Amino acid sequence: MPRPREFEPDTVLNAAMLRFWERGYRATSIEDLVKATGVKPGSLYSAFPGGKRALFLKSLERYSKLVVPEKLGELEAPGASIAEIRGYFDGLVRDLLSPEGRQGCLLVNTAIEKAAEDDEAAAVVRGHLARLERCMTHALENATRRGQVRASLDCTGSAKLLVATCQGLMVVGKANPDETLLRAIVDNAFAALG
Amino acid sequence: MPRPREFEPDTVLNAAMLRFWERGYRATSIEDLVKATGVKPGSLYSAFPGGKRALFLKSLERYSKLVVPEKLGELEAPGASIAEIRGYFDGLVRDLLSPEGRQGCLLVNTAIEKAAEDDEAAAVVRGHLARLERCMTHALENATRRGQVRASLDCTGSAKLLVATCQGLMVVGKANPDETLLRAIVDNAFAALG
DNA sequence: GTTGTTCTTGAATGAACACTCATATACGTT
């Protein structure tokens, strides 16, 4: 009996996520989201109770479920090893150098912009970092078994370092998207695993 | 003959820098700065032509000249070596774990919040990264001469990696200020210099 | 066609924002 929805909430959420990703939380206004989604304020607020912040938190989760797996690629597969870690880093560099990819990573941006003042947002970021670390650890363990890295390698410790390295890559890349610089960082990170 | 200034511009700039450091550019309002400095809007605008953004850019430069050297410590000295790099990283970890230090680094925060949309701010950040890289390279060269690292070490490349690592440390630390994690990152970064 | 329910709409709300300006003020000079 009720009037049917004229928009798909997931589509709206995707558009909102993109804006937050490009511009950050504070710099994205409701009017921006209205323009980007075509959905008027009233509908936006009734579809996403909790307003802008709730929409942002849902965007973070959507990013984790939609964008992150695409970036991780085969790194999350059980058989992942050095090549998949390398592939992930190369993808990061490629993104940072492309005009559309300069926005970096929504979760890294959130860590800096919001984590200190918003525990819920910080928790999503922590979850992402833990997920990254899990992948990296697993891939390093596979690499150790296959003799692709030195046998003495501390897999869990090196995984934590690799996670930090790719966060740092994103910071450096945002201020200075220079291919030589970014590739040097990646190459040296991998040389250390040798 | 004119009426004398009732405040020291440098003092005001320091207070403004602290607010920008704690809260970021967008989240810091003129009213915040008025409260923090005790200087009324009119005086603020006449003392710092260019308004909020000019005050921010001046804050970045002030941070570079006041805060950064303190954090770098002996790392900028000509004789700096592995111990000084280690000291710098340990200081970062200590800061990230302390209640006052959770704000991280103003220049890293700026890289994420503003670099993509403000070329002048990005340039200051790039200058900072270059300065860090110069220190690190020099210290690694000293370390090589003294046999503190493996002879095969690529000093300039490793310096770039160390710079990225400390940016990453700041991102991770902001979302997850966990001592064990942060120390593991630092330890593994140094293990790689072997 | 009427009714009930949920949706859409966009103007309206009040707060916060960056910024300005007329006025008042404090000083050295005369």
Added chain:
DNA sequence: AACGTATATGAGTGTTCATTCAAGAACAAC
């Protein structure tokens, strides 16, 4: 004491912000 000059003041500017709400609209059931 009177003047010229640079500063201090804070109410006021117009804008933008997140959010709300009354009114209208679309559908299924009857």
